[in-house]
Amino acid sequence: MRLLGTNTSPYTRKVRLVLLEKSIPCTYVVDPPREPGSEVPRTNPLGRIPALVLDDGTVVYDSPVICEYLDARYDTAVLIPRSDPETRMRVRRWEALADGIMDSAVVIRVESMRPAEKQDATTLSVHGAAITRALAFAARELSGRAWCEGSALTLADLALVSALLYLDLRQPERDWRGTHPELRAWAATMCERPSVRATLP
Ligand SMILES: N[C@@H](CCC(=O)N[C@@H](CS)C(=O)NCC(=O)O)C(=O)O
Known part of the structure; x- marks a missing residue:
């Protein structure tokens, strides 16, 4: 493979x-x-x-x-709960939220690479605002929990950390750690995982 x-x-x-x-x-x-x-x-x-x-x-x-x-x-460490439809939906919804942050960040990145006079201010602000709302939603949902969903690592955590670290890479001026201490604390723990360390850009 x-x-x-x-x-x-x-x-x-x-x-x-x-x-x-x-x-x-x-x-x-x-x-x-x-x-x-x-x-x-x-x-x-x-x-x-x-x-x-x-x-x-x-x-x-x-x-x-x-x-x-x-x-x-592969059964090793099930990351998308298989039995409860509500739990499964919430994990997939986290993934959709994280993917949406990535999508908007990629749009902003592509737009920002165009000559300044050709950049579309509406595109930049619409996608910037979407990321801002998504981060606030994620912080509210997490609110002091160790994991996005349930009591163990799921795909939700892996998707969210991928999105947040992409923001660090492409929008370092966005101080999501300062704005959302809940995300900062959670991300600090996630960043200690060998998998996250091994995939640093
Ligand atoms: N929804 C897709 C998005 C994948 C995507 O847009 N990937 C980008 C790179 S981050 C890409 O391959 N873009 C095509 C290009 O750069 O030509 C997924 O989740 O896999």
């Missing part, structure tokens, strides 16, 4: 965290999709990373599908 991705992609990082936390053997291939000769456009019709290539050649995308597949396929 091979995972195509890059070290700065937060979606790739989420999948790498799942692989590490579940101790699933997988070859990680750094493959920026826009580089000439990249395998990604030939592998994932959407031309995006992460893309997981199974041993029989099957390609799995995008990151929520990959994470769900890996969690269902």
Whole structure:
């Protein structure tokens, strides 16, 4: 099994965290999709990373599908609770929240790389505000808990830490730790995990 991705992609990082936390053997291939000769456009019709290539050649995308597949396929450390529909929904909702933060941060990153006179202020403010609201929601939901959901690590934690650390990378001016001490405390603990350390960009 091979995972195509890059070290700065937060979606790739989420999948790498799942692989590490579940101790699933997988070859990680750094493959920026826009580089000439990249395998990604030939592998994932959407031309995006992460893309997981199974041993029989099957390609799995995008990151929520990959994470769900890996969690269902391998029993080591179940990360998406399998029995209770409400708990399962909340874990997947955390993932959607985290992915949404990543989506908006990527939009802002792409927009910010355009010449200043061509940047769309509405796009920047709409996506900036979405991230601000999502962070406030996450902080309220966490409010002093050790884990996003229940009493153990789930995909929710791995998705959220991937989103927050992507903000550190791309929006270092956004002081989410200062604004939300609940997120700061939770993230500090998460950042001690070997999986998180091993996937630093
Ligand atoms: N919803 C997708 C988003 C994946 C995505 O947008 N990945 C970016 C990199 S962070 C990408 O591959 N963009 C294509 C490009 O850069 O050409 C997922 O969760 O996997």
